[in-house]
Amino acid sequence: MKVFINNREYTAESNETIIELCDKVGIHIPRFCYHKHLSVVASCRMCLVDIEGVNHAQPACSTPLRENMKVFTHSNKTKIAQKNSMEFLLINHPLDCPICDQGGECELQDVSLEHGDDHSTYMQLKRVVIDKDISPLISTDMTRCIHCSRCVRFGEEISNVKELGLLNRGEDMKIDVVIEGEVTSELSGNMIDLCPVGALNNKPYRYKARTWDLKQHAGISPHDCLGSNIYYHTYNNKILRAVPMENEQINQTWLSDRDRFGYEGIYSKDRAFKPMISQDGKLIECENQILLDRLNHIIINAIKNHGTENIGCLISPQSTSEELYLFQKLFKSLGIANIDHRTNERDFSYQDDYPIMPSLGININEINEFQNIFLIGVNIKSEFPILSIHLNNAVKDKTKIFSINFDMLDEDFPVFYKKIVNNKNILSLLSNDIEEINVQPNEKNLIIIGPTVSQLPNQSDVLSTINKFNESINARIGFLTDFCNNTSAWLLGNLPHRDICGKKSKIIGKNAYEMISEKLSTYILFNLEPEHDFWDSNIVESALKNSKCNIIFTSYITPMIEKYADMVIPISTFAECDGSYINIDGTFQSFSKIVEPKKDISSGWSILNNLLKYNSSDIYDIKTLRSEIKDLIKDIDIRNFKINFKNVKSKNQLEGNTFIVTRRNTYKTDSIVRRAESLNMTMQSKDNNIYISNNIANQFKDNGYIDFENNNIRYKTNEFTVKTNLPDNTIIFSTNNLNGKYTGPKSQNINIKI
Numbered sequence: 001m002k003v004f005i006n007n008r009e010y011t012a013e014s015n016e017t018i019i020e021l022c023d024k025v026g027i028h029i030p031r032f033c034y035h036k037h038l039s040v041v042a043s044c045r046m047c048l049v050d051i052e053g054v055n056h057a058q059p060a061c062s063t064p065l066r067e068n069m070k071v072f073t074h075s076n077k078t079k080i081a082q083k084n085s086m087e088f089l090l091i092n093h094p095l096d097c098p099i100c101d102q103g104g105e106c107e108l109q110d111v112s113l114e115h116g117d118d119h120s121t122y123m124q125l126k127r128v129v130i131d132k133d134i135s136p137l138i139s140t141d142m143t144r145c146i147h148c149s150r151c152v153r154f155g156e157e158i159s160n161v162k163e164l165g166l167l168n169r170g171e172d173m174k175i176d177v178v179i180e181g182e183v184t185s186e187l188s189g190n191m192i193d194l195c196p197v198g199a200l201n202n203k204p205y206r207y208k209a210r211t212w213d214l215k216q217h218a219g220i221s222p223h224d225c226l227g228s229n230i231y232y233h234t235y236n237n238k239i240l241r242a243v244p245m246e247n248e249q250i251n252q253t254w255l256s257d258r259d260r261f262g263y264e265g266i267y268s269k270d271r272a273f274k275p276m277i278s279q280d281g282k283l284i285e286c287e288n289q290i291l292l293d294r295l296n297h298i299i300i301n302a303i304k305n306h307g308t309e310n311i312g313c314l315i316s317p318q319s320t321s322e323e324l325y326l327f328q329k330l331f332k333s334l335g336i337a338n339i340d341h342r343t344n345e346r347d348f349s350y351q352d353d354y355p356i357m358p359s360l361g362i363n364i365n366e367i368n369e370f371q372n373i374f375l376i377g378v379n380i381k382s383e384f385p386i387l388s389i390h391l392n393n394a395v396k397d398k399t400k401i402f403s404i405n406f407d408m409l410d411e412d413f414p415v416f417y418k419k420i421v422n423n424k425n426i427l428s429l430l431s432n433d434i435e436e437i438n439v440q441p442n443e444k445n446l447i448i449i450g451p452t453v454s455q456l457p458n459q460s461d462v463l464s465t466i467n468k469f470n471e472s473i474n475a476r477i478g479f480l481t482d483f484c485n486n487t488s489a490w491l492l493g494n495l496p497h498r499d500i501c502g503k504k505s506k507i508i509g510k511n512a513y514e515m516i517s518e519k520l521s522t523y524i525l526f527n528l529e530p531e532h533d534f535w536d537s538n539i540v541e542s543a544l545k546n547s548k549c550n551i552i553f554t555s556y557i558t559p560m561i562e563k564y565a566d567m568v569i570p571i572s573t574f575a576e577c578d579g580s581y582i583n584i585d586g587t588f589q590s591f592s593k594i595v596e597p598k599k600d601i602s603s604g605w606s607i608l609n610n611l612l613k614y615n616s617s618d619i620y621d622i623k624t625l626r627s628e629i630k631d632l633i634k635d636i637d638i639r640n641f642k643i644n645f646k647n648v649k650s651k652n653q654l655e656g657n658t659f660i661v662t663r664r665n666t667y668k669t670d671s672i673v674r675r676a677e678s679l680n681m682t683m684q685s686k687d688n689n690i691y692i693s694n695n696i697a698n699q700f701k702d703n704g705y706i707d708f709e710n711n712n713i714r715y716k717t718n719e720f721t722v723k724t725n726l727p728d729n730t731i732i733f734s735t736n737n738l739n740g741k742y743t744g745p746k747s748q749n750i751n752i753k754i
């Protein structure tokens with residue numbers, strides 16, 4: 001349809017509003033309440049524009065274009081209308097810009113400068129709104145609020161958690177928490193970005209810098225496999241805050257709190273700053289070059305003296321693709337086959353039938369095309385908050401969500417069918433009882449297998465049962481993984497049975513669990529924390545204690561590393577190096593160094609590259625390394641992956657009657673986020689509860705406490721919450737429980753002693 005804006009002809013789509021077309025063609029219209037991802041309320045009246053033939057100026061955000069409509073965004077009528085709106089909005093807004101964190105990026109400040117007047121006719125006193133402490137992540141100055149209701153609509157429409165609401169009317173109108181207490185959703189920080197004034201600000205960033213002094217750097221989320229796009233803002237070589245970088249395919253204009261505040265973990269006091277070598281049982285600092293020579297010497301000697309089969313190389317899937325590529329290349333070139341990244345797993349029988357890499361099988365933004373989505377072993381709200389926005393939209397588009405999980409956590413979107421299972425009854429549920437679900441094979445069905453499944457001691461049986469269930473409903477199968485770069489870890493051959501791009505290894509090495517339980521002579525850990533990143537931290541402790549040499553590439557010194565490392569090589573975090581991740585829909589995303597690391601910290605890839613020099617002629621710079629990886633993966637199409645776990649069978653015997661679930665606490669999932677101070681003050685981080693099923697509680701009538709042994713450590717507690725909806729014999733621990741000590745097995749059958 002033909003329309004005219006400022007006397008110039010444009011083509012508009014039917015139902016397109018004036019503001020949508022103007023945004024598309026780059027014509028500026030001031031606004032406060034309008035946001036392209038929120039519903040239109042047209043309450044602030046800042047976007048008023050002059051329309052030919054209409055008496056009064058009309059809001060551009062809510063006025064649809066009509067054939068031959070003539071709009072004037074700069075006419076006198078428009079200017080006067082906008083000036084009046086501006087004056088009205090400033091009636092109660094304090095003019096405290098010099099002490100407001102929003103100063104320099106405040107929409108009210110900018111719009112007032114361009115469209116406001118230099119004086120006001122309003123002479124009465126301004127109102128004051130008393131502030132509340134609503135969250136450790138968001139600071140409030142509610143006197144500054146202009147009642148645009150963006151924060152309220154975000155909770156109602158995007159996160160689906162109604163945390164803030166508009167109370168009262170007229171002069172008494174104010175934004176307040178809906179339920180007394182904290183704002184706690186995993187997406188709460190988005191309200192900071194949405195607030196056009198300084199009413200909702202970033203609390204950890206408060207008063208740290210002025211926005212015009214900040215430098216902006218593009219980055220990719222290192223905390224989950226979705227790969228949200230982020231801008232990090234730095235001042236004096238320090239990251240002070242993170243904001244979303246728009247990417248309609250992944251995170252749109254949103255960011256999870258974990259991605260927004262997780263960077264704080266890189267400033268933790270226990271960073272590894274210096275290379276260290278153990279002497280007389282103590283770690284002493286040494287120079288980088290000495291370390292490299294020594295390291296090469298130790299590895300070569302270990303091979304000579306104990307054989308390659310006695311060396312275990314383990315790497316975290318939070319490492320960059322460059323690190324993962326060089327790690328396996330270096331150690332495979334030395335003849336070592338014991339290479340793995342699956343340190344959180346216990347059952348590996350499925351491995352030969354696994355696709356070339358884990359993937360969702362679709363693009364993230366295609367999720368709303370499915371009629372039925374089965375979520376198995378995952379809590380999207382806490383583990384993948386950005387995906388919960390996509391799923392919330394899918395539900396609005398009539399998708400039915402079926403949640404089959406080992407934990408009882410709720411989702412932020414409506415769930416059509418919910419079942420809490422254990423590792424035994426999931427098999428019968430998917431084999432027989434699921435018929436009640438009534439999903440037809442001719443519908444568009446999707447099964448998403450979450451990270452908890454990979455940690456089950458009978459993972460292979462569960463995968464095989466899911467596969468059989470899938471045959472009955474003809475679904476596409478996708479995965480969500482526990483770290484940001486599991487895709488690269490698989491694809492780039494950090495496995496004992498596969499080389500790059502799924503090629504079968506000539507020699508089959510030991511898997512991660514075999515490596516630590518069979519007690520090898522040398523362990524090489526890259527970016528892994530023995531206390532937290534293994535299926536069983538007690539077994540790994542015993543392995544490190546009994547080995548002859550432990551070489552640890554790490555960003556942090558943990559108590560176990562301090563105790564058992566023979567060599568510590570400090571490596572940079574994601575923020576201090578160039579790198580890439582491949583997200584769960586197969587998108588390869590690269591990023592550059594955001595801040596300079598301390599003097600003796602090097603990027604993991606450059607250390608591996610330097611080590612490679614000793615034994616190979618393949619030397620890289622970041623560009624050639626990256627293009628070599630890109631070349632390897634250029635023909636991979638996630639839609640062609642054939643998933644066939646039909647014939648896999650777990651080898652592990654399920655011991656005992658009790659099923660222990662270790663809840664993957666959102667803010668403890670990786671080494672960086674675990675150390676993010678502000679996130680550690682949130683309610684999620686403080687969840688130390690132990691939840692037990694009804695039948696276990698009934699056994700405690702007399703003495704009322706749980707007393708059990710977990711790999712030689714005895715736990716005794718009477719602080720637990722009984723949950724009637726848990727399957728019999730189930731106990732749920734939070735990862736930060738057990739007195740803040742080791743997380744213990746991720747999921748295992750354990751006998752309770754009363």
Ligand code: SF4
Pocket residue numbers: 144145146147148149150151152175194195196197199200
């Ligand atoms: S707090 Fe901010 S986002 Fe919320 S209504 Fe007030 S001005 Fe708008």
Ligand code: FES
Pocket residue numbers: 030031032033034041042043044045046047048059060061062
């Ligand atoms: S932006 Fe149009 S009325 Fe607020």
